[in-house]
Amino acid sequence: MILSGPGLLIDDDELYLRTLQRGLSRHGLQTHLACNAAQALSLAEALRPSFALVDLRLGEESGLALIAPLRALRADMRILLVTGYASVATAVDAIKRGADDYLPKPATVPMILRTLGLSEARDVAIEETMIPLHRLEWEHIHQALAATGGNVSAAARLLGMHRRSLQRKLAKRPGPERDPSDEG
16 A cells, blocks of 8 residues: 555654654654644644544544544545554444544554555564553553542442552553563
8 A cells, every 4th residue: 555645643642642753754654743633633634644543532532523524634544543442332433433443552653554554464573563461451440540530449449459459550550661560
């Protein structure tokens, strides 16, 4: 597949955006960044991007609301929805609204390239496409916290764990530089 024109990366996490932008530029893809829906639509109107990577949650806004306006600007635009709160219902809703694909967050550069048809599946090592278990657990915990309005006790009940166990997990935020399984 050949993409004609730049891409648009839309997410409220600027560090994640810049990291993706650097990674995609190493593969020859020019991208522009937007941190909210208004900025995304303004850039999309000016650039008519060939693809858009849209986060489901943009602060208080929903990335789902961007799918139709982006599709209206350019019918052949590849629209990829990414989220750390993956669910079948959201995936179905995104596809019904016109998204071309749905990726779990953090979407890696190899995952994005493969989804855009710019890389063969055999070119991507399995380690580059798998999300570490500690990261999935972290995202799941935050989904429970969001569902309970930040109430740790209610989130712990929702997750089927003791409140203190959840508090310990929250104190050990996983990051790319360390793996909680290495802590003993």
